[in-house]
Amino acid sequence: MKAAYFEAHGPLDVIQVGDLPAPVLGPGDVRIQVKAAALNHLDLFVRDGWPGLKVPLPHVGGTDLAGVVVEVAPDVRSVRVGDEVLVNPGLNFEAGPDGHQRIPADVSIVGETRWGGLAEQCVVPATHVLPKPHDMSWETAAALPLASITAMQMVKRKARVKRGDRVLIVGAGGGVAIMALQIAKASGAWICATTGGADKVLKVKALGADVVIDYKASSDWSKEAFLASGKKGFDAIIDSTGTATFSKSVRLLGLGGKLVTCGATTGGLSEVDVKAIFWRQLSILGSTMGIPQDLKDAIKMWEAGQLRAVIDSTWSLDQVRDAMAKMERSEQFGKLVIKP
Ligand SMILES: NC(=O)c1ccc[n+]([C@@H]2O[C@H](COP(=O)([O-])OP(=O)(O)OC[C@H]3O[C@@H](n4cnc5c(N)ncnc54)[C@H](OP(=O)(O)O)[C@@H]3O)[C@@H](O)[C@H]2O)c1
Incomplete structure (x- = not known):
């Protein structure tokens, strides 16, 4: 073959x-x-x-x-x-x-x-x-399959995104991130997303993000995201980019916020302020793949026109x-x- x-x-x-x-x-x-x-x-x-x-x-x-x-x-x-x-x-x-x-x-x-x-x-x-x-x-x-299974677990069972949550999707042009954005949106969340390039900004908006930040054009994307959250930070952040964004994402979590990661596209090392984690009672959650039901649910969402x-x-x-x-x-x- x-x-x-x-x-x-x-x-x-x-x-x-x-x-x-x-x-x-x-x-x-x-x-x-x-x-x-x-x-x-x-x-x-x-x-x-x-x-x-x-x-x-x-x-x-x-x-x-x-x-x-x-x-x-x-x-x-x-x-x-x-x-x-x-x-x-x-x-x-x-x-x-x-x-x-x-x-x-x-x-x-x-x-x-x-x-x-x-x-x-x-x-x-x-x-x-x-x-x-x-x-x-x-x-x-x-x-x-792979992207939707992974995103289902991250959004539904790890971040437990619910209606009205403020959610940040980092690097929203990626395979998993695109799925996570749509699943969080279908859960009724308010979505801020980052992506690299003006073309991608339009495409991420078309997927339903409420605010989109071009991390390549911005002098400080995390400050823009913080302002977009009403200076409250985020209830949930889906970030699999690794070194390039992880420490900023942790800082962007609001009180009791959850950061879910499944990857380290730009590297695995990052410096995090431990004090922020306990004072603000943050959760940093790792996630890998999902369960068979996740793919069935993704297909149902596709059939319902909620997931592309x-x-x-x-x-x-x-x-x-x-x-x-x-x-x-x-x-x-x-x-x-x-x-x-
Ligand atoms: N543990 C698991 O079960 C599991 C499953 C699937 C994937 N993963 C991991 O998750 C990661 C994403 O996988 P994928 O297949 O979705 O990859 P992908 O389609 O290649 O997407 C990666 C995205 O990362 C974003 N990115 C790259 N550099 C960035 C930066 N400096 N700042 C912000 N965003 C940046 C880009 O977003 P823009 O296009 O918006 O610029 C890019 O599209 C990989 O590390 C992969 O190994 C893990």
Whole structure:
């Protein structure tokens, strides 16, 4: 099968496009002919590698994908050849009895711990495919899962955003942030968002943000955000940018405010004033992936017209490197979709 893959970790030019043997179908698995895949920042991190990451090489990335089932293992009953499906890439993120995620010790994610969707075919467990709604495009079906699952947990179960909350979305042009903005808006929150560039400001406003700050044009985006909050600070902040924004985001929390992070796009280190955390009784909450119900809820919101998968652009498998380069420069607004 044709695939975009790497044989060693590193920057963009480790990505090759060529033929690899198709992945083997194990018990409980289904084989999907990939119609569309979508990039996530995770695909860049896995390609770069990090200390302790053990990925058998060559590796095919691509956490998000959708396609047509072309083969099912003999023990699979829930999925049939010909089914049009999208994939929940979080393979070991389940809900506990309280409805919250049971935090797994090790993650198992399509495109990270097994080959992903940047190929003509992908093999995943039948338990993690969902029927694609008939009127949902392949592009949307690929763009929705990881970002929406992650954002659902951040907004609903970690920040517990409710009607009237003041919410700040940092870097609102990113895949997860776009979903978080829409989910918080649908919960009735008042939204302030930051994004980089005048074009993106218009797009973030169109998604329903009440105030949008261009962090590239502003001399002090955090001061602007503080003023926009009526000098009260925010009840909830969704910020996965890391070093570039984290300490300012903590300062922007109002009394009892919650900052939820799932990422460190610009680096993992940040200086935080501990005194602010206890005096103002702040919560700094980490979040990773979500639970299977989150994707079902995201699909319901999409069907109700409350959640859009914003597609920046669509690329061929041969153009994966160019698409990754665009994501590395944060030039995209929304998802970069790959059509193998
Ligand atoms: N733990 C998990 O389960 C999980 C799941 C998904 C993602 N993540 C992590 O979350 C992060 C976002 O993922 P993603 O796939 O949504 O990435 P993405 O689509 O590449 O979005 C990243 C966004 O970060 C913003 N950004 C970059 N530099 C910035 C700066 N200096 N100030 C403010 N904003 C800045 C940009 O926003 P603008 O476009 O608005 O400028 C950019 O679009 C990544 O670190 C990823 O690894 C974690």
